[in-house]
Amino acid sequence: MRIHVDADKCQGHNRCYAIAPELFDVDDLGYATALNDGVVPAELEEKARLAVANCPEYAITIEEG
Amino acid sequence: MSDATDHQLSSHPPVTDWTTDFDHAVDEYAARAPEIWDELRSACPVAHSERYGGVWLPTRHEDVAAIAYDTEHFTSRSVVVTEGRPIAPAPRGIAPPISSDPPFHQEARRMLLPAFSPKAVNELEPYTRAYCNELLDAVAGAETFDAAVDYAQHIPVRVIAKMLGFPPEDGDIFRRIVHNALEAVDLPQEQRMMNFLTLDEYLRTQVQDHLDNPRDDLTSFLLNAEMDGEPLAPEHVGGTIALLLIAGIDTTWSAIGASLWHLAANPDDLARLVAEPALMPTAIEEFLRYYAPVTMARLVAEPVEIGGCPMQPDEWVLLPFPAANRDPEFFDRADEVVLDREVNRHAAFGLGIHRCAGSNLARMELRVALETFLERFPSFTLADPDAVRWSRGQVRGPRTLPVRITS
Ligand code: HEM
Ligand code: SF4
Numbered sequence: 001m002r003i004h005v006d007a008d009k010c011q012g013h014n015r016c017y018a019i020a021p022e023l024f025d026v027d028d029l030g031y032a033t034a035l036n037d038g039v040v041p042a043e044l045e046e047k048a049r050l051a052v053a054n055c056p057e058y059a060i061t062i063e064e065g
Numbered sequence: 066m067s068d069a070t071d072h073q074l075s076s077h078p079p080v081t082d083w084t085t086d087f088d089h090a091v092d093e094y095a096a097r098a099p100e101i102w103d104e105l106r107s108a109c110p111v112a113h114s115e116r117y118g119g120v121w122l123p124t125r126h127e128d129v130a131a132i133a134y135d136t137e138h139f140t141s142r143s144v145v146v147t148e149g150r151p152i153a154p155a156p157r158g159i160a161p162p163i164s165s166d167p168p169f170h171q172e173a174r175r176m177l178l179p180a181f182s183p184k185a186v187n188e189l190e191p192y193t194r195a196y197c198n199e200l201l202d203a204v205a206g207a208e209t210f211d212a213a214v215d216y217a218q219h220i221p222v223r224v225i226a227k228m229l230g231f232p233p234e235d236g237d238i239f240r241r242i243v244h245n246a247l248e249a250v251d252l253p254q255e256q257r258m259m260n261f262l263t264l265d266e267y268l269r270t271q272v273q274d275h276l277d278n279p280r281d282d283l284t285s286f287l288l289n290a291e292m293d294g295e296p297l298a299p300e301h302v303g304g305t306i307a308l309l310l311i312a313g314i315d316t317t318w319s320a321i322g323a324s325l326w327h328l329a330a331n332p333d334d335l336a337r338l339v340a341e342p343a344l345m346p347t348a349i350e351e352f353l354r355y356y357a358p359v360t361m362a363r364l365v366a367e368p369v370e371i372g373g374c375p376m377q378p379d380e381w382v383l384l385p386f387p388a389a390n391r392d393p394e395f396f397d398r399a400d401e402v403v404l405d406r407e408v409n410r411h412a413a414f415g416l417g418i419h420r421c422a423g424s425n426l427a428r429m430e431l432r433v434a435l436e437t438f439l440e441r442f443p444s445f446t447l448a449d450p451d452a453v454r455w456s457r458g459q460v461r462g463p464r465t466l467p468v469r470i471t472s
Contacts, residue, residue: 011420014183014428018346029178030425053408054350056416 001040002063003048005032009059016051016060023048032059075457077116084109088116089146089360089383095457102388103400111372117146120381121374124388126395126412128372132384133361133416138369139382140166141419145459146362146381153304160308161301163419170418176290177305177422180228180283186425189224193430196223197437205441209448212329212438213322213466220434221317224426225309230282231271238267243314268303283309309423316358317427319462320413321434323356324349326463327402328439329447334404339443342436348404349432354411355402357387360459361415386412387461444472 003023005016012030016023022044024032040048052060075091083101088094094101105112106124114120123129132139142158143151151159158164162174179185200219204210222236231239242264275284287302297305328335338348361384365376376382390411393399414421421427447453448467456464 011417012178013414013420014425015350017183026183028182028184029175030182050407054410056410056412056414057420 001042001045001048001065002038003034003040003052004038004061004063005034006059006061007031009057011057011059013056015054015056019051019054020044020047023051038063084112085114086116087112087114087122089122089459090457092457095455095461098455098461099387099391102385102391106388106392111374113374117148117381118150119377119379120146120383121371121376122383122385123371124385124392125372126389126392129384129386129389129412130416131371132363132382133412133419135369136167136418138365138367138376139363140366141170142166142364144361144363146383150364150379157298157301157304160304160311162305162422163308163312164304167418172292173301173305174418174422176287176292177309180286181422181424181426183425186429189227189426190429190433192227193220193224193433194437196220197434198441201437201441207470209467209469211466212325212468213318213463216438217321217325217434217466218318220321220430221314221427224430225313228282229271229284229306229309230275230280231284239310239314242267243311264307265303268306272303272306312421313423313426315456315460315462317430319358319456319460320353320356320427320431322463322466323358323461324352324431324435325438325468326447326453326466327352327356329445329466329468330450331402332446334402335439335444337404339439344404345432345436347406347409349428349435350409350411351402351404351406352431353413353428354390354396354406354409356462357390357411357413358460358462359413359415359421360385360387360461361419362459383459384415386415442470442472445470 010031014026014030016032017026023035023040025035026032048062052062077088077091080086080088080091080093083105102124110123110125111128112122141164142155144163153159156166156169162170165173197220200216204215218240219236222239223233226233275288279285284306287297287305290297338344363382363384365378365380365382367378369376390413391399414424445468448469452465452467453463454465456462
């Protein structure tokens with residue numbers, strides 16, 4: 001599984017980073033990026049899905065596989 | 066003190082039909098806004114009223130989101146609905162970036178963000194916690210006290226004063242200013258102008274003090290900031306400082322107060338949160354969803370249709386994020402507080418380019434305020450449910466909240 005943050009949509013609500021700091025980082029302005037090129041270890045897949053489902057801007061997408 | 070004026074009755078005539086004549090500054094709205102939103106959502110999801118020179122009230126998540134994302138047909142030149150229309154010129158507006166439209170908005174916002182990033186805000190946590198404890202020390206031993214007046218209202222004031230480098234003991238002055246700007250919207254226009262002059266005068270003194278003695282705080286930062294290689298206009302600096310004072314105080318006070326109100330009124334939720342502190346992160350997002358304190362507003366800039374309703378330039382549109390947060394089309398069990406709600410895409414801090422710049426700070430203050438309170442007082446109830454008063458206008462929260470400590 002891979003996650004991607006769309007920088008045009010992200011408004012820095014910081015929900016993803018609060019839920020899964022293992023998968024996301026925030027820059028000095030508070031906007032999010034996916035860590036580790038977006039690659040999600042199997043044990044964090046559930047957290048990745050929760051981050052996607054809580055982003056108010058629909059800025060995070062998942063690529064399965 | 067703002068708590069005295071909060072209880073004055075509204076000067077607006079009562080509303081008889083909410084679908085055609087609503088008014089967010091009447092006492093009935095303060096008492097039961099959430100029910101009014103629910104009624105409107107099924108009867109008339111985009112309601113209109115002739116008050117304030119023409120104002121719309123959408124209540125579905127879909128319509129609120131569409132307006133928040135549409136910066137072409139709607140302008141942010143004023144985000145507080147009043148009898149008059151804003152006189153400050155676009156694109157900056159009176160209090161950048163909240164009153165600014167693109168493209169000016171982006172730069173005016175960006176310069177503020179580093180001070181409010183999650184990492185910057187973490188550094189303020191120990192200070193906030195120490196202050197919460199100090200407030201609770203002052204009421205320790207009392208059987209009843211007012212959790213809004215004695216506790217919640219002081220917290221955001223103290224923290225923003227520290228960030229701006231203003232005297233911490235000026236808390237009462239700020240709160241009066243904020244009340245006048247946000248809640249006393251039914252005052253005559255001249256009275257509101259007078260109130261803004263008081264704010265202007267206060268800020269002038271603080272800014273002069275920072276010009277004479279520059280230091281490492283947000284006020285000095287703004288005085289030195291540049292846009293397109295030019296220092297910010299004095300009106301820009303003043304407007305942004307006013308915004309930071311106004312945007313952060315009643316809002317966060319309301320969020321803390323409403324969360325404590327919920328816990329005082331729902332002993333099962335209180336016991337569960339005390340027993341399972343790991344629920345705090347989802348509980349906080351749920352309080353923010355269910356008791357979202359902030360309704361924003363826009364002016365129509367270009368003719369547009371929302372939910373089948375034709376909107377004309379210069380009409381107001383209220384943006385009730387709290388109503389969107391209770392839309393059953395968008396949330397399961399929208400009308401229940403679910404402390405462990407895992408999927409919660411709420412819009413308490415807005416949607417789109419104006420997302421609350423202070424949201425990380427507000428969340429930290431809310432979490433620390435609740436943690437500190439529950440640690441000290443794991444068991445409490447409403448001392449007098451009928452004495453609880455909710456605010457009118459665009460920021461909703463309990464302004465009197467007598468609680469009885471039961472442990
Ligand atoms: C629970 C507390 C708070 C809530 C619910 C809240 C809510 C909001 C909302 C809904 C907006 C969107 C405005 C719009 O769409 O026009 C906003 C904007 C803003 N808020 Fe907050 N706020 C809170 C606390 C704070 C705090 C503590 C600060 C900072 C001291 C702050 C500073 C701002 C600023 C600067 C903006 C304008 C952002 C922009 O226009 O780009 N807020 N807030
Ligand atoms: S939750 Fe969404 S909007 Fe917020 S920081 Fe993460 S990606 Fe950005």
